Amino acid sequence: MGGMRATRVVVLGEFRADRLVPGLRRAGAEVVVLGFAELDGFLGPDVVCGGLPATLSEPVLLRLLDRHDADVAVPNPGCPGQEQFLPVYARVRSLLRGTGRRLHGHAEEFATLASDKVTLHRTAERRGWPVPRGVVCARPEAVRAAARELGFPLLVKEARSEFHAGRHHVRDETRLGPVCGGMTYPVLVQRAVTGEEFAVELLSLPGRTVAWPVASLGRLDGDCAPGRRVRVAPAALPARARTELSAVLGDIVATYEPCGPWQMDLAVDDEGGLRVIELNGRLGGVSNMSRAATGLDPHAAYAGTVLGGGLPRHPEAHRVALELPVRPGAVLPPAPPGTELTPYPGNPGNPGPAHGGVQRAVLGVPAGLPTEPVGDWLRALPPGVPLNSPDEAVTQLIRGVRALQAVRRAGS
Numbered sequence: 001m002g003g004m005r006a007t008r009v010v011v012l013g014e015f016r017a018d019r020l021v022p023g024l025r026r027a028g029a030e031v032v033v034l035g036f037a038e039l040d041g042f043l044g045p046d047v048v049c050g051g052l053p054a055t056l057s058e059p060v061l062l063r064l065l066d067r068h069d070a071d072v073a074v075p076n077p078g079c080p081g082q083e084q085f086l087p088v089y090a091r092v093r094s095l096l097r098g099t100g101r102r103l104h105g106h107a108e109e110f111a112t113l114a115s116d117k118v119t120l121h122r123t124a125e126r127r128g129w130p131v132p133r134g135v136v137c138a139r140p141e142a143v144r145a146a147a148r149e150l151g152f153p154l155l156v157k158e159a160r161s162e163f164h165a166g167r168h169h170v171r172d173e174t175r176l177g178p179v180c181g182g183m184t185y186p187v188l189v190q191r192a193v194t195g196e197e198f199a200v201e202l203l204s205l206p207g208r209t210v211a212w213p214v215a216s217l218g219r220l221d222g223d224c225a226p227g228r229r230v231r232v233a234p235a236a237l238p239a240r241a242r243t244e245l246s247a248v249l250g251d252i253v254a255t256y257e258p259c260g261p262w263q264m265d266l267a268v269d270d271e272g273g274l275r276v277i278e279l280n281g282r283l284g285g286v287s288n289m290s291r292a293a294t295g296l297d298p299h300a301a302y303a304g305t306v307l308g309g310g311l312p313r314h315p316e317a318h319r320v321a322l323e324l325p326v327r328p329g330a331v332l333p334p335a336p337p338g339t340e341l342t343p344y345p346g347n348p349g350n351p352g353p354a355h356g357g358v359q360r361a362v363l364g365v366p367a368g369l370p371t372e373p374v375g376d377w378l379r380a381l382p383p384g385v386p387l388n389s390p391d392e393a394v395t396q397l398i399r400g401v402r403a404l405q406a407v408r409r410a411g412s
Contacts, residue, residue, distance in 0.1 A: 006030045007307060010070040012052065012061075012089065014039055015078025016287070016299050021047055023303025024074075032068045036079060056085050061092050065101065073103040074306050075260070077282045084160055086111040086281045104306050106281050110256040114281035117188050118159040127255075129248045130274045134190035140180035146189040147176055153192040153222070158184050169222040195219075195269040197226055197277070198235060199286045201298050202249070204258040205311055211249070212290035212298060213317045213407075216399060218392070220267060226285075228325050228358055230386075230393045232400035233289040234317040234407060237268060244274035252279075261302050288344055292321035292364045317407055320365040320400035325358045325387040332361055332385065336373045340364040358387060367404055371397060 007029045011017060014035025021043055024031050032048040033039055039049040050068070053060060065073055073096075075089040090111035093103040105111075112119055124131040132155075135146035147154055147170070156179050158166035168179045169192060197217040203210050214237060218229035237245065245266065252258065258281070265278040283298050291297040294315035301312050326332065335341035343361045365374055374397060379390040386393065 007071045008032065008069055009072045009074055009306060010034060010065060010068050011074045011076050012085070013076035013079060013082050015076050015082070015282070017043060017076065019297055019299035020074075020076060020303050023300045024306060027303075027307045027309075029072075029307060032070070034064065034068075036082075052082075056088050058088060058091050058095065061088060062095065065092075071101060072306060073101070073105075075103070075105040075282075078284070084115055086115045105260050106258050106262070107256070110252075110258045110262075111281055113256060114262065114279045116159050117157045117161075117278070118186050120276075120279055121188050121190075124276055127251060129251070129276050130244055131276050132190040132193050134188055136186055137189055138186045140183075143180050143183075143187065143189055144176060147173070150189065150191045155190045155192050156180075156183065157188045157190070159186050159188065160184075171222065192222075193220060193267045193269055193275050193277070195267050195275070197265065197267050198237065199226075199263060199265050199284065200245070200249075201261070201263050201283055201287060201290050202258075203261050203298060203301055203305070203311060204253060205305055206257065206259065208311050209249075209253050209258070210301075210311050210314050212287075212296075212315050213293055213403075214245075215286045215289050215321075216396065217265075217286075218396065226265075227360070228387060230325065230388045230396045231286065231289060231323040232396040233286065233293045233321045234403040235399055236403040236406055237274075238272040240272050241266075241268045241274040248274070248276060260305075261298060286323075288342070288360065288362050289321035289323050290315070292340075292342065292362045293317040293319055295319075316411070317404055318367055320367075320397065320404050322363045322365065322393065322397050322400060324361050324363065324393060326361055326385055327387060328359050330359070330385045332381065333377075335363060336377045338366060338369045339374060365397070365401070367408060371401055 009024050009029045009031050011033045014037050017033050021031050034050045034052045077085055089105045090108035093105050096103055118136050121131055121134050133150055137143045137146055152172050154170045156168045156170055170176055170179055197220050198214050199217055200214045201212045213234035215231055215233035216235035217226035217231050261283045263280040263284040267275040267277055269275055287298045294317055296312055296315040341363050375394045378393045
């Protein structure tokens, strides 16, 4: 007599599947990964791979789950083309109740909040979350009026767009016309924040949420491209911004009950106040730093919750994780003694690091290690290999060391 069939988990999206799948396999699941990239052979012989359609609706997704005999579906967006699937996943989550199958993911209200910038802005204003001054516009003429009201520089954002598109920094009136003509409406017009950008990754189950250390994404710029800056975790927020962030996250958890991974991009303005920039219903680009700083990979922690496991203990930083944007194909010299250098050159299941002509490497610096050799190593990197100045890298390193020291003092 044969044994019971293993639980079949269908992963919807290939974003860092090489880090999500092993945990599912260790739990005894059969795994199918559906995405846009060619994954056969990359995830091992025991993982079935297939394609996701360019557009996804509830009937299409239900047919996909039937075709692959899914017991559990796991949304794993993060690659281009998947950002707007979150509300579809949420509606299918509701449709599967009582069927013996389930989709492990966010409810529709949170999914909409995380995938629609206009909804997020209106919700934030209603609930008192600090966001940049903004106006929702339904046509180009309204954008011009909003620009006169808010002043330059501005950010113009399509309501529903991918993480790498649909967002424009407008410095003055002369640049407004071309932007207006190329947008899909409605759009959100916001006053550009002057200050530093941060991000935090979270994982929620009903009744509990854990957060990885806040990461600094560097000084805000007109390119809207934090992945091209030197980034570091942990990073300390000013007291006022820390209090405001705690209040916003608490309200989101209590009111919208996220279930699964999510992320917030935020800014601290030059007066020390918090500004919520973006909410995402997925893990994002800082998870390499989250992993290096704490030793707990957010993707692995997510995998542990899918089949009924609980959340991990609060992941605390014990190393500084310094992320360096480097030229694609570049080979960095050996890391300083006592540190650990991990390149992220991209792979079929994770094209993100090379997106926009940038690869990334994360340098892990343990607590208590002298920073001088690390600074010397950064300053000695071959010209043109790191895409940023050594001074920027050393400044971020020092910021991370100070934040780590503060964490250790608070825990002693």
